[in-house]
Amino acid sequence: MPKVSEEHRAEKRQQIIAATLRCVERDGFHKTTMAAVVKESGLSAGSVYTYFRSKNDIIHAIAQSGLTGVTAAINRLIPEEGSDMDAPPPEWAIEAATQHLLDLGTELGVDLPRIALQTWAEAARDPEIHAIMVPEARRIRDAWRNYAEKAIDAGQFRRGADPERIAMVLTGLLPGFILQRIMLGDVTPKIYAAGLADLLD
Amino acid sequence: MPKVSEEHRAEKRQQIIAATLRCVERDGFHKTTMAAVVKESGLSAGSVYTYFRSKNDIIHAIAQSGLTGVTAAINRLIPEEGSDMDAPPPEWAIEAATQHLLDLGTELGVDLPRIALQTWAEAARDPEIHAIMVPEARRIRDAWRNYAEKAIDAGQFRRGADPERIAMVLTGLLPGFILQRIMLGDVTPKIYAAGLADLLD
DNA sequence: AAAAAAAACGAATGTTCATTCTCTTTGAGA
DNA sequence: TCTCAAAGAGAATGAACATTCGTTTTTTTT
Structure with a gap:
């Protein structure tokens, strides 16, 4: 995909945040692994890292x-x-x-x-x-x-x-x-x- | 040291707990490393593990x-x-x-x-x-x-x-x-x- | 419809950390 | 005083994890 609109970007970020919230509710911040966030969000590791630095x-x-x-x-x-x-x-x-x-x-x-x-x-x-x-x-x-x-x-x-x-x-x-x-x-x-x-x- | 009295054992455990509390106050449970507990308690890793399983x-x-x-x-x-x-x-x-x-x-x-x-x-x-x-x-x-x-x-x-x-x-x-x-x-x-x-x- | 540029992917990497293991020291009991 | 079982030490181990990297896919733009 080429550069994507700013709104789409915001949506994706929101999707990742929502996935993380579900993980954090279950496991807290520190026991939430990026692997879990990746799985819960339905994206891939690399992809998540294009929306968040860390x-x-x-x-x-x-x-x-x-x-x-x-x-x-x-x-x-x-x-x-x-x-x-x-x-x-x-x-x-x-x-x-x-x-x-x-x-x-x-x-x-x-x-x-x-x-x-x-x-x-x-x-x-x-x-x-x-x-x-x-x-x-x-x-x-x-x-x-x-x-x-x-x-x-x-x-x-x-x-x-x-x-x-x-x-x-x-x-x-x-x-x-x-x-x-x-x-x-x-x-x-x-x-x-x-x-x-x-x-x- | 040979086997040590039960009171001494309890004291040591307390000492380790106190050290851990100081770490947890600073860093929370998950960012508190055993290395930090070891250092703060003044004991060695091996020693800590004779008083607590984990x-x-x-x-x-x-x-x-x-x-x-x-x-x-x-x-x-x-x-x-x-x-x-x-x-x-x-x-x-x-x-x-x-x-x-x-x-x-x-x-x-x-x-x-x-x-x-x-x-x-x-x-x-x-x-x-x-x-x-x-x-x-x-x-x-x-x-x-x-x-x-x-x-x-x-x-x-x-x-x-x-x-x-x-x-x-x-x-x-x-x-x-x-x-x-x-x-x-x-x-x-x-x-x-x-x-x-x-x-x- | 071809090119380009960024997103998506997921295996690989390197680090951090809990725990273990071997060796040394200690001191209560004989 | 000598013995030995347990404590103490700290280096070594291996697992878990965040992040990166080389490659592939996607879709806008020309």
């Missing part, structure tokens, strides 16, 4: 896109952009966020919680990946703070409460949901949200 | 002890065993639990959050490690449920609230603390607890 390059691409896909949506989901509606109660927001995470995974055909966990573990040990992922983590926190500000205005929380601190707790609930889903498997968005409601009285 | 064997030992060490203590910390004192408010409990996690890490000379994250990632992809870690995860949840029951009695939460659900949320707050500590680095037990207090009104 395995590490694929991982970086995942670190960049993976979270963004999930959380840009959460971002939009939560804070009721410039509108006249009040911010929803936190249990509703948490249910929506966790549910969205699962739905997006279904849509992509992968178990997003598992992949997210592997990605975080990589970020914890590889400064480059950490650097790639921090901005998105910050964006999630900011989205929650944005929500918290509105929720304070709406009287959901004590007037004078610190929105950044509230955002820390709400941000923290997501990994907790993911981890318990992996370790104990019994948490659902609805139950988790109900638990938060119980906690809030 | 690298995997060391990892299993960590999965077994790692969490147990942390959380058995949390377990004791939270629920005010058979006493006449009321259960503390949840923000106090969360502050104590997260603070304990950091303190124990300091005591062991490692960053426990990082190691915990690596361990969870392993559990997510290796069924054997998962099986090793599930009972402890369950124990943490149970400890929180135990706390929740007492806290409901003490009027901290709505009478009729479901203690198991509340336990899910409280359990979930710990990984959230750990992950934000690694990704954003700005969370402390005090701030996190204050955030929870704000959330609770």
Whole structure:
């Protein structure tokens, strides 16, 4: 084939990333071999290497896109952009966020919680990946703070409460949901949200 | 040396585990080479292999002890065993639990959050490690449920609230603390607890 | 329809690493 | 003090794996 269009190239890259995600869900980044990615993608070794310089390059691409896909949506989901509606109660927001995470995974055909966990573990040990992922983590926190500000205005929380601190707790609930889903498997968005409601009285 | 006492053997194993933990904190399980463990432990390759059958064997030992060490203590910390004192408010409990996690890490000379994250990632992809870690995860949840029951009695939460659900949320707050500590680095037990207090009104 | 340029292929390569093996040292028991 | 079984050492081994390379296929362009 001669030089191929930029869109086709992007599609192929996406196909390789999708194959890698399926491998990573099963085996984690380090036990995922390029041979497995090659097989899962249906391409050949040489071909994969015309789209990505290295395995590490694929991982970086995942670190960049993976979270963004999930959380840009959460971002939009939560804070009721410039509108006249009040911010929803936190249990509703948490249910929506966790549910969205699962739905997006279904849509992509992968178990997003598992992949997210592997990605975080990589970020914890590889400064480059950490650097790639921090901005998105910050964006999630900011989205929650944005929500918290509105929720304070709406009287959901004590007037004078610190929105950044509230955002820390709400941000923290997501990994907790993911981890318990992996370790104990019994948490659902609805139950988790109900638990938060119980906690809030 | 001739056959060595069982205690001495246990000490040596501990020494190797401690060395491995230092490596894992830096590099994760898969990028930690046996050469690094050997160097960090101050022993020789042959020697390490007289105390552990394999690298995997060391990892299993960590999965077994790692969490147990942390959380058995949390377990004791939270629920005010058979006493006449009321259960503390949840923000106090969360502050104590997260603070304990950091303190124990300091005591062991490692960053426990990082190691915990690596361990969870392993559990997510290796069924054997998962099986090793599930009972402890369950124990943490149970400890929180135990706390929740007492806290409901003490009027901290709505009478009729479901203690198991509340336990899910409280359990979930710990990984959230750990992950934000690694990704954003700005969370402390005090701030996190204050955030929870704000959330609770 | 021929040429050219890039993609696809998959066997070959070289490196990294866990584990083993042989040799040496050690110290508890006789 | 001497013996010997076990521990300690570290070089050697072999398997696994990412990446490359020489060749073949494809399809746009002329």
